[in-house]
Amino acid sequence: MNARFVAVEGGFDLMWSGRALLAHRQTVVGDPARAVTCGMGEPTVEMHRGNFRIDDHYTPLPVGNAIEVSTTRVSLGGRPDTSPDVELEILQTASGFALEITTNDPSCNRLALEICAATDESIWGGGEQMSYLRLNGRRYPMWTSEPGVGRDKARELTRIMDEEGMAGGDFWTTNYPQPTYISSALYACHLDSTAWSALDFSNPARHRIEVWEGRAKLEFFFADSLPSLVGALSDRFGRAAPLPEWVVEGAIVGLKNGEQSLTRLEKIRAAGAAVSALWCEDWVGVRETSFGRRLFWDWRWRSDRYPDLPNQIESLNREGIRFLGYVNPYLAVDGGQYAEAAELGYLALQSEVDAPYIVDFGEFDCGIVDFTNPLAAEWFADRIIGREMLDFGLSGWMADFGEYLPTDLRLHDGSDPMLAHNLWPVLWAEVNARAIASRGKTGDATFFMRAGFTGVQAYCPLLWAGDQCVDFSRHDGIGTTIVAALSSGLLGNSASHSDLGGYTSLHGLVRTAELLMRWAELSAFTPVMRSHEGNRPDDNLQVDSTPEILAHFAAMSRVHAGLAPYMRHLIAEAARSGLPLQRPMFLHYADQVEFADCQDQYLLGPDLLVAPVLEEGARERTVLIPQDSGDWVNLWSGERLAGGRHGVAAPLGSPPVFMRADSAFAEIFAALVHKRGSISPEGPLP
Structure with a gap:
């Protein structure tokens, strides 16, 4: 079955299996019904600690009638001195077809396409969404960022965070956007671009796709069932290494209490908890900030916080417990690795000066390792993750961040930061996967990420849902982790999980015992059960704070461990078929x-x-x-x-x-x- 263009009066239809996917018309009177529109835009981008405010000064360029239509190509005529000619071409693929759109006017840097919709059609996807699984009726910008705190403009916490630094978020803000959607009509559509884009499903008659480029490529996939369609998308985007077997054999206990973490772990195990790993993100040291307890971003063991860690890791391994740490792609300016990277020329630079670009991460500054430089990417994979982490004895880590690439810096490969921004999480995931492969530990060591974009599926074996509030709130609480897992799983990300108990505790918001228990119950029935102490550990209840909470956590960890044979079956199925473990x-x-x-x-x-x-x-x-x-x-x-x-x-x-x-x-x-x-x-x- 082939896609084809069909000429009609005043325009064309793009047909597949008897239905029109695009319908472009020039009406006799009134406004034209356009499948393709063009324009010129000049963006303004403001970033504050990973939160973005993006506006566009947009000028439309009218597109004329179809002047040439064949089964595989359409030419749209421009209007003299006001609009570009537009070419559309169909390229057949194994699971559907691709549609390429080009213009001949270099001033055209905005395109929009409208795909015919049915009134009873349901739409899902959009990357890792948090608020809504079904996307109908709303518009979703595709730009990786901090998701925000509260994510609900009617909530007082969101209002406060917006006032403090654009940090409140909204229903569409996410660490991991992806311009791909799945339709209940048994097709999927993917925009093959890293530019800022938007998926707009607010019009029940047409699905609108916007992209800030002068050319676009849409990929369409078709199947006879939704599971087959998900599998086709997984084939397209790639599959990471399966999760190691040890990951599902118990809970990953997250503690950041220095040397006391080991003592607390023994208490948790003595209560009957099934534990597969100890995760100490503070293995690199801590910073106390107004936001809470954060880490020292120089990626090496800090013996002042964990004096006997090498021997303790060996002892844990003998008992079947792995040790996990933390890393992200930025280097604190007051750390030794920053100086090393700067000396080697491995940091992204300011746009006009040959000096490292510095990012404010909230009371401390960092440089950005430039992953468009192959030597810098290799240096981070080998020197940081390889030598300081894997060779040291770590079996896994949180590979945090990836969303903060500014748009006014200079990159090694000369690429436009507006196009590199969404790509950055994918490059970061590749660095982590490369490091594990370089030590021969693929399938044994692992990492988990919150940031993503198209292609992260090929490198990252495990997502986590980011920094939820420590509550039951509709748009930023426990329930959003389910939406995150289900939406991202449809696009080839087989495994997801969350911070048990949530993470963000601000402005008097603290965990309750009930929240911790309900989150433990949820986490027990996800691919990975991992606790987190949150940004303010001393203000919040932890899994070992009271005998009642600890007994409940231990019980749920045993349930999770008991599911290991089934989880391994699902992990193997995901490797074969691309189907996620958690499914809508x-x-x-x-x-x-x-x-x-x-x-x-x-x-x-x-x-x-x-x-x-x-x-x-x-x-x-x-x-x-x-x-x-x-x-x-x-x-x-x-x-x-x-x-x-x-x-x-x-x-x-x-x-x-x-x-x-x-x-x-x-x-x-x-x-x-x-x-x-x-x-x-x-x-x-x-």
Whole structure:
């Protein structure tokens, strides 16, 4: 089956399988109905600590009628001295086709295309979205950035953060955007560009794609089912190395308490927790700032904080526990590695001066390692990650940041920073994957990232959902981690997880025991269960703060460890097919319309249905069981439910989770009750 252009009066249609994807017209009177529009733009970009304010001075360039139409090419005539000629060309591909759009006017640096939409069509994707899984009715700029604190303009916390430095965010701000969407009409569309772009689904009749370039390439993918479509996208964007087996054998306990972290770990293990790794991001030292406890960005072991760390890592390894650390692609100006990189010429430069570009990260300054310089990328992979981390004994790390590339600096390869900005997380992911491969540890060591863009799938084996608030809030709390996993998973990112308990604690917002427990229940049924002390550890409850919280965390960690055989099965399936571990309900039940915007429950593989409690104080919730799929069995009570809407009890310690009654993994799932142990029906509370 081939895509083709068809000439019609005043324009053309782009046809595929009997439907029009593009319809370009010149009406007799009134405004034209255009599939393609062009313009000139001059952006203004303001960045403050990874938060961006971007505006555009835009001048439209009218596009004329189709003057030549063949089955594979269309020429649109320009109007004298006011608009460029536009060429559209179809290139057939294995899973669909690509559409290339070019103009002959160098002043044209803005393009927009409008794709025909159906009224009953659902749209998903857009990278790692946080607020809405179904994208219909809204516009989503594609620009990697800090997602913001609160992310809800009606919330007082968001207003305060906006006033303090553009840091409140909105429903569309994300660490990981990607200009790719999936349609319930069984096709996907991808914009192959790193420029600023936008996916606009606010018009129910047309999907609009905007890009700040004078040429564009749209890739269309088609399949006979949504799982096959997800697999085709995974083939396109690449697959990272599978997660190591040890990652799913227990919880990764995150502590940043210096030498006391080892003592606290023993207490946590003594409480019966299943632990696969100790994650100490403060292995490089700490900075106390007004934001909270942050790290010293010089990527090497600080013996003043962990005096006996080499021996302690060896001891942990003998007990089957890995040690994880932290790194990001920036170097603090008061650290030795900054001076080394500057001497070698490996830092991005100011636009007019041969001096390193300095970024304010909040009470300390950093240089940017220039990954467009192959020598600099190799230096970071070998000198920093290889020698200081892998050779030292680390088995993994948080590969943080990647969103902060300014647009007014100078890069080694001469590329436009406006085009390099979105690419930066991908280059950062490649550096990390290269370092692991250089030590022969692919499949044994691993890393996790929050930032991303098109192509990060080929390098990063594990996403995490960023810096949620320590609360149940609609746009920046626990529930957004589900949306993040489901949206990114549709685009070939097989595994995602979150900071258990959230991260951001500001302006009096602190964790409750209930939040920690509900987040532990959610994390137990995600690919990786990892705790985090947050930006203000001393102000917030931790997993070991009280006997009740610790007992609950330990129980959920044992549940997570008990799922290891099933998780390994799903990880192997992801390597073969590209299907994510966490899946939206519609992926397997596309004919049931109530699942199109269902974002508060999900499938963990095909055999588990997970419905976490996302509302403070709730002890029951509604669960949607798929129709015509057989019975589903409550893991804790054994109650069998058929398809439909059900009210389900949800005491602390017993989150609503159901297994397929005929699952091949039924014995593994049934054993989780024993692994969890006895928990009070009312749930443990301090």
